[in-house]
Amino acid sequence: MKKMIRPNSMTRILGIGLALLLSFSSSLFAQDQPEADPAAGKTLFNTYCAACHHLDRRMTGPALRGVGDKFEREWLHAWIKNSQALIKSGDEEAVRIWEEYKPAVMTPFPQLSEQDLDDIIAYTMEVEEEPAATDVAATGAAGSGGSSSGINGDIVLGALILVFGVLVVMLFLVNKTLRKIAEANGVEVKTPEKTKPLWRAFVQNQFLVIVTVILLLLGSAYYAFGYMMQIGVDQGYEPVQPIHFSHKIHAGDNGIDCKYCHSSARTSQTSGIPSLNVCMNCHQSIPEVSESTATAEYSKEFYDGEIAKLYKAVGWDVSTQSYTGESQPVKWVRIHDLPDFVYFNHSQHVSVAGIACQVCHGEVQEMEILHQHAPLTMGWCIQCHQDTNVKMEGNEYYTKIHEELAKKYGVDQLTAAQMGGMECAKCHY
Numbered sequence: 001m002k003k004m005i006r007p008n009s010m011t012r013i014l015g016i017g018l019a020l021l022l023s024f025s026s027s028l029f030a031q032d033q034p035e036a037d038p039a040a041g042k043t044l045f046n047t048y049c050a051a052c053h054h055l056d057r058r059m060t061g062p063a064l065r066g067v068g069d070k071f072e073r074e075w076l077h078a079w080i081k082n083s084q085a086l087i088k089s090g091d092e093e094a095v096r097i098w099e100e101y102k103p104a105v106m107t108p109f110p111q112l113s114e115q116d117l118d119d120i121i122a123y124t125m126e127v128e129e130e131p132a133a134t135d136v137a138a139t140g141a142a143g144s145g146g147s148s149s150g151i152n153g154d155i156v157l158g159a160l161i162l163v164f165g166v167l168v169v170m171l172f173l174v175n176k177t178l179r180k181i182a183e184a185n186g187v188e189v190k191t192p193e194k195t196k197p198l199w200r201a202f203v204q205n206q207f208l209v210i211v212t213v214i215l216l217l218l219g220s221a222y223y224a225f226g227y228m229m230q231i232g233v234d235q236g237y238e239p240v241q242p243i244h245f246s247h248k249i250h251a252g253d254n255g256i257d258c259k260y261c262h263s264s265a266r267t268s269q270t271s272g273i274p275s276l277n278v279c280m281n282c283h284q285s286i287p288e289v290s291e292s293t294a295t296a297e298y299s300k301e302f303y304d305g306e307i308a309k310l311y312k313a314v315g316w317d318v319s320t321q322s323y324t325g326e327s328q329p330v331k332w333v334r335i336h337d338l339p340d341f342v343y344f345n346h347s348q349h350v351s352v353a354g355i356a357c358q359v360c361h362g363e364v365q366e367m368e369i370l371h372q373h374a375p376l377t378m379g380w381c382i383q384c385h386q387d388t389n390v391k392m393e394g395n396e397y398y399t400k401i402h403e404e405l406a407k408k409y410g411v412d413q414l415t416a417a418q419m420g421g422m423e424c425a426k427c428h429y
Helices: 007-032 038-049 073-081 083-088 092-101 114-124 136-184 198-204 206-229 247-253 276-283 300-314 346-352 357-361 378-387 396-409 417-421
Strands: none
Touching: 038 114, 073 083, 073 114, 083 092, 198 206, 276 300, 378 417, 396 417
8 A cells, every 4th residue: 555645744844844944044144144243343433433422321422332222233224324314214213313313413324334333233232341349458458568668667777776876875885994994004094175166266267257258148149140030930830720631632642733722823912722612622522531541640530520520611411412501610720921011922923933832832742731841031032033044935024124134144044033033122012
């Protein structure tokens, strides 16, 4: 008899085969699709997203920690590549986000591949690391170690003092014993004759007294004159400001032009103190510094705290990304201060003469805390005028007078002093 395959057996075989085929195809698909790399996603996030987004706080856009659990993968890819197109398509979630955050328009990123987007999402799904707890025991041990070294030093010092005291007592006893032995043997110990004190001999010599008085008067006048010449000279002055501003980070690491903040130096007498609105041009989207910015002396938490002081002064609410209207003045401490009778025009030196800020203010881009680099004395200014040639390239204003004065002085290039920079009325009213 022929064996017949029952229908239910045939169905079971087909089902098992289909399951095997699906599992095999899914494994092949998984092999074709590379796993997301959070490390690469962090680099992409800092490059394309960090200007408007933070993982754990709202900025121009929402916080993105765990965004992969809130939206579908395909939806996130479409939103990141072109959010406006998704909004115009009528997508409810896209329209809701637009209504909450408008008029801020998210920049489209069509250049990012599917793998790049998966890497960014994988980075946002990482669990926030908790700050490491301070090891109190280790700190205590270190402190006790320091104190024990101090105790050992005290012991050594005490031992040295004790030895010195013993030596003094021994010398006294030896001297006393030798005197007794001399008296017992009939040896007479001569007592030294009293001599005239040195100060009495000096006072009785009129020539030495007169010469000494003259030398003291000249020395006193010299030091008094030197002291008075330093009045108002604050070279090296480095006050602590109410908000720590690192010129090294801004002008050095980030290469921000000095005249971006001190814009009035181009056109007016003073360089001006930049308003906090200038700071907010950048820090509205920079609520914290990167980890690489921190140094051994200044931690990331310190810099972030100073940015928080800026937000408090301008009345900026980080959570709502809006101004509260409650601002506070910042009492900056002035560093460079010329006397009232001195006239100095920044625009004349910066725009006309083309002098770099570092000539007078030092290597500002390397200063963590700004200090007064130059003495700013009259002699220092005169020396600069005598050494600096007038910039003639592209400056037709000085062409005629330069030709006449060059013939007068017999030189090819005039200095600022030869152009009238030594006249009193140039700097004094």
